[in-house]
Amino acid sequence: MTTAYKSSTPKPSRGPTVDHEKCLQQAGGNRYNMILIAAQRAREIARKHRADERKDAPYPVVNALAELEAGAYGIEYLKKLR
Numbered sequence: 001m002t003t004a005y006k007s008s009t010p011k012p013s014r015g016p017t018v019d020h021e022k023c024l025q026q027a028g029g030n031r032y033n034m035i036l037i038a039a040q041r042a043r044e045i046a047r048k049h050r051a052d053e054r055k056d057a058p059y060p061v062v063n064a065l066a067e068l069e070a071g072a073y074g075i076e077y078l079k080k081l082r
Contacts, residue, residue: 018062018065019069020065023065023068026068026069026073026074026075027068027074027075028075036081037068037073037074037075037078037081038061038064038068039064041064041073042061042063045063045064
């Protein structure tokens with residue numbers, strides 16, 4: 001039988017926190033649109049189509065959501081996709 005010990009040290013941060021409500025506002029209030037926008041932008045970041053200025057988060061999806069939250073792009077980004 002193994003005993004689980006709780007560590008007194010906190011777990012390291014997984015990166016910046018993203019306010020999903022702000023992302024939702026930028027995407028026009030529609031969660032589906034938010035996912036479409038973030039997914040396409042994450043693909044672009046992963047392929048390095050645009051200069052990636054955010055080096056603090058290693059995951060393209062986190063970067064895409066952080067950019068959406070900051071207002072770097074919004075609902076008009078969907079017109080590019082369609």
